Amino acid sequence: MARISSEQADRLPVSERHIVALDIDGTVLSHGFGGAGDDALGGHIDPDLAEAIRALYLAGHEIVLSTGRSVDATIPIAERLRIRPEWMVAANGAVTLKRDPLAHRAYRREYVEAFDPSDALKKIRTRLVTASFAVELADGGFLYTQPIPTGTLPSEQRLVPFEKLLGVQASRVVVVSPDHDLEEFLDAVSTLGLTHVSYAVGNTSWLDIAPDGVTKASALDVIASRMGIDRSRVFAAGDGRNDIDMLRWAGRHGDSAAMGQAVPEVQAAARRVTGTIEENGLLAALRERFPEVLGA
Template sequence: MLAKVSDPERHLIALDLDGTVLNHSGPGAGDDPLSGAIDPGLSDAIRTLHETGHEVVIATGRSVDATLPIVEKLRIRPQWVIACNGAVTLKRDPLAHRAYRREYVEAFDPTDALLKIRTQLATARYAVELADGGILYTEVIPTGTLPAEQKQVPFEELLGVQASRVVVVSPDHRFEEFVGAVESLGLTHVSYAVGSTSWLDIAPDGVTKASALETVASKLGIDHSRVFAAGDGRNDIDMLQWAARFGDSVAMGQADPEVQAAAGRVTGTIDEGGLLTALRDRFPILL
């Protein structure tokens, strides 16, 4: 039986999934984008931190449907899970063994953003994740990180809905062209992050992983000095900056320079076991 940490030692440990916990290119990753491979040593470390009383919070851009199977795979039962880049925060139902309820859902009308984007990216593919968890899409988006419940619709049916997340993918554009087109749009009243491919994630204004984690930290009564966060993508920048302000944040070694600059420190790549190294540096119990 592992000894529990005392309240003054308890940390909030916020972990991105894809590229941080999940390796999609290493041995055992397979072809399913939903799964990826988790290093056994890393999985054991995360479970040890959880079982000793630290609050491990998965903070991902994935939908709820694509997030909870990874929580199961880690064999942890965290109290809080953050999905959709902070737009959906789940809380474990104490009356059910593994059930989670949507505790906080941020939603917005994506009409203005979608119409602006379409003027610059006419051949893009669009998906809108609804506040209730379903998804409407114009053309198939090749990813396993979206909900299972999907419905193909004309572009016009994406307008005027309540969305927690908008995804725009433009395979016809080179990444540099895509970024230039997005930056020229002057999007306001939304939060957005551009991925490493021609992929755009849009959330309600002011909603990020950091904003959701701020709420969770407040609910738990955990001081900002006892926050640890790790990530590798542009959608992690706000989270890494937030955690680095008073606590500890770590960018993965394969992250883009702007992501690394947002973090307090940089660890090894996911292939090098960078997250496990960073966790061992921070938490002596893992040594």
């Protein structure tokens, strides 16, 4: 792989830049390795993959981490990759971050989509009575009814009764129901008739709810417009149900790849399927898409 100096990063004309939108968990980051590169947020980033992402960044392409994680859990991944992207998408598209040019490591919340989650929460609670409920607030705080064990949520958290989740301005709602297996969970969610919200169910019994029409794809579309990059020069990769809209959007205009371990409906949303996270599938997809930077 060719080494590219940081001075080259600004030399690529806008007409030649690509947006490279990357999901984090299960795409860039794998879990359970426990190696020296793992940190408190959990997970392992393959060194060759990290080098490839950094090479694309230094070549002048726009790397956009696009994740369901909170802001607090997204920025450290960029730091581990040793990149400072201009844009990042958190909370499944509800929060879009922009790098602050006046501060070395700071990002500001450029766009925040918020909604009142009361109706959705009340409806879900009638079917999933033993579930844990949480709300990520528009200002970045996090209210929860029972602890949710994950490193992808905000650091500022507060235990509250269910009623305190109602009537707030939320960027997303999280519902976790370990008492239900995935099939039961999917069946319950399908019968809820949720309206005026966007939602995605994870590979475990985990439900993320965002404001109506807000997805990773909607956030990336705004970023592409702001940067003046044609949608035909967008590449996206992901592995979860919350990536479906992003993969379809990118594939419709440009290119998209689903990870090999993704469920069939996620794979069907992408233009192509790459290897699993264990097979370093993202690295293979990036090399195929950007041979001029990464080699075949």
